[in-house]
Amino acid sequence: MHKKLFIPGPIEVKESVLNKMSSPMIGHRSKEASTLQRKISNKLRKLFFTENEILLSTSSGSGLMEGAVRSCTKERAAVFSIGSFGDRWHKMATSNGVNADLYKSELGTITKAETVDEVLSTGKYDLVTITHNETSTGVMNPIEEISQVIKKYPEVIFCVDAVSSAGGVEIQTDKLGIDICITSTQKALGLPPGLGICTMSEKAVEKARTVENRGFYLDLVQLYDTIGKRDYQYPSTPNLSLMFALNYQLDLIMEEGLENRFSRHREMAEYTRNWAKKHFDLFCDEKYASVTLTTVKNTRNISVKELNEELGKRGFVISNGYGNLKEKTFRIAHMADLTLDNMKELLYNIEDILSIS
Ligand SMILES: *Cc1c(COP(=O)(O)O)cnc(C)c1O
Numbered sequence: 001m002h003k004k005l006f007i008p009g010p011i012e013v014k015e016s017v018l019n020k021m022s023s024p025m026i027g028h029r030s031k032e033a034s035t036l037q038r039k040i041s042n043k044l045r046k047l048f049f050t051e052n053e054i055l056l057s058t059s060s061g062s063g064l065m066e067g068a069v070r071s072c073t074k075e076r077a078a079v080f081s082i083g084s085f086g087d088r089w090h091k092m093a094t095s096n097g098v099n100a101d102l103y104k105s106e107l108g109t110i111t112k113a114e115t116v117d118e119v120l121s122t123g124k125y126d127l128v129t130i131t132h133n134e135t136s137t138g139v140m141n142p143i144e145e146i147s148q149v150i151k152k153y154p155e156v157i158f159c160v161d162a163v164s165s166a167g168g169v170e171i172q173t174d175k176l177g178i179d180i181c182i183t184s185t186q187k188a189l190g191l192p193p194g195l196g197i198c199t200m201s202e203k204a205v206e207k208a209r210t211v212e213n214r215g216f217y218l219d220l221v222q223l224y225d226t227i228g229k230r231d232y233q234y235p236s237t238p239n240l241s242l243m244f245a246l247n248y249q250l251d252l253i254m255e256e257g258l259e260n261r262f263s264r265h266r267e268m269a270e271y272t273r274n275w276a277k278k279h280f281d282l283f284c285d286e287k288y289a290s291v292t293l294t295t296v297k298n299t300r301n302i303s304v305k306e307l308n309e310e311l312g313k314r315g316f317v318i319s320n321g322y323g324n325l326k327e328k329t330f331r332i333a334h335m336a337d338l339t340l341d342n343m344k345e346l347l348y349n350i351e352d353i354l355s356i357s
Pocket of ligand 1: 060085131184
């Protein structure tokens with residue numbers, strides 16, 4: 001039996017989207033390949049509210065996170081972390097020999113705009129990374145406030161991990177001044193895993209051109225330049241199957257309408273949070289609770305593992321807490337194409353299994 005995924009990636013994918021992946025192959029140097037990428041880019045620009053170039057990478061989103069910090073840091077990167085994915089960005093930098101400092105907030109809290117201001121005011125940094133939506137804790141950073149502060153440092157390259165939020169939450173990339181905004185296919189966009197997606201500003205490209213040793217496969221300058229020179233084609237063979245599905249899913253997203261999609265996500269989040277407050281508690285301050293997943297504090301000391309086993313018998317799966325938060329919390333995703341009715345059904349089943357109401 002298929003278990004419906006309420007985990008924060010991979011997510012449930014519509015059958016019609018899955019089917020697009022079995023489209024017949026085309027040559028990656030054909031006109032059709034150029035047309036496919038151009039269509040995808042135009043739609044993604046709308047989704048990211050940007051005029052900037054769109055890059056796809058045949059890797060998961062982590063590939064572009066690594067590529068961004070390596071390609072665009074010349075002096076030193078300031079990495080702000082509110083959990084595992086922020087920490088990972090720091091490891092990506094240092095393991096590539098990129099100078100980077102980690103500024104970590106307590107788990108369950110945000111990156112404060114004042115802290116970013118203080119750190120950048122030292123003048124030591126030419127790149128900053130921010131996690132928009134930290135999937136390990138279910139905290140969503142106040143990206144507007146943070147971006148206001150970063151605008152005071154126009155020479156700094158602003159990178160955002162929007163892997164678990166883009167497509168479910170409005171991200172005004174250009175208004176916020178984000179140079180590189182990164183996501184993956186298998187989260188709020190509602191596709192199988194296998195492609196990293198980012199926006200890249202002219203400023204970020206020009207900066208990267210001054211950086212030596214940008215690597216090869218994930219060199220963002222090479223990706224950017226090849227797209228320009230080869231009419232929307234890539235240096236290596238891209239995941240064409242997933243590109244067919246992405247192109248189609250973006251049509252479905254535009255048909256739903258971005259505003260409707262974002263409000264559907266807000267509705268599911270509100271409902272799930274209220275449920276969590278009634279029966280357990282939220283792991284973080286509600287003000288910063290993620291719109292795409294809810295991290296529930298396990299105040300009843302239930303066995304999350306057993307709950308998930310029971311849910312599995314009924315055709316659902318949720319996520320345990322991440323890392324050290326395992327069993328202390330559990331995570332319920334409400335992203336991509338899930339609906340309020342899906343959430344009600346899941347939460348009703350949890351109540352039934354736990355005999356709570
Ligand atoms: C899933 C996730 C990642 C990693 O993305 P991959 O596509 O698995 O490489 C990074 N950051 C956040 C916030 C995530 O949720």
